[in-house]
Amino acid sequence: MEPADFVWAEAFEVEIHHGFVGANTAAAGHLAPQVILNRDGRTVEHTLVEELKRSEGFTFSVAFVSAGAIAQLKQHLLDFRGAGTIVTSDYLGFNAPEAFAELLNLKRRRGIDVRIHTSDNFHPKGYIFTQPRNVTAMVGSSNLTNGALSENYEWNLKVSAAHDS
Numbered sequence: 001m002e003p004a005d006f007v008w009a010e011a012f013e014v015e016i017h018h019g020f021v022g023a024n025t026a027a028a029g030h031l032a033p034q035v036i037l038n039r040d041g042r043t044v045e046h047t048l049v050e051e052l053k054r055s056e057g058f059t060f061s062v063a064f065v066s067a068g069a070i071a072q073l074k075q076h077l078l079d080f081r082g083a084g085t086i087v088t089s090d091y092l093g094f095n096a097p098e099a100f101a102e103l104l105n106l107k108r109r110r111g112i113d114v115r116i117h118t119s120d121n122f123h124p125k126g127y128i129f130t131q132p133r134n135v136t137a138m139v140g141s142s143n144l145t146n147g148a149l150s151e152n153y154e155w156n157l158k159v160s161a162a163h164d165s
C-alpha cells in the first residue's frame with residue numbers, strides 16, 4: 001500500500017463512519033453519504049455536475065428525460081472525457097421526441113452511449129459514477145427532468161464505496 005493509498009483509505013473510513021455509524025465523527029468530504037432533497041443548496045443538478053467533474057465513467061438509468069434537463073447538463077456532459085451511458089425508456093410515452101433528439105445529439109457529439117429500454121414498466125432513477133478509487137451511486141426519486149434537477153422536492157441517497165468493497 002502506497003502512502004497516498006493509506007491517507008485515502010483513512011479519510012474514506014472516517015466519512016463512512018460519519019455517515020453510517022455516528023454523526024459525531026467529523027467528515028466533510030464528498031464520500032460521506034448524503035440525502036439530496038433539492039433543499040438547502042444541495043440539488044440533484046449540483047450533485048450530478050460535481051460527480052461528473054471527478055469521475056471517469058458514469059451510467060444514468062432513468063425512466064423519464066426532458067430536453068430541458070439535458071440542456072441544463074449539456075455542457076458538462078460534452079466536457080466529460082470518460083465513458084458515459086444514459087439508459088431511459090418509452091414508458092408511458094412521457095419522453096418527448098425532443099428529449100430523444102437531445103440524447104442522440106450527445107451520442108453524436110460526445111459518444112455517450114444512449115439506450116432506450118422498451119419494457120412496459122421500466123421506472124428506475126439511479127446515477128452511478130466511477131472514480132479512480134471508488135464508485136458513487138445516487139438512487140431515489142429523481143428522473144432526469146427540469147423539476148427533478150433543482151425544483152421538485154426529491155428524495156435521493158448518495159453513497160460511495162471503494163472498488164474492492
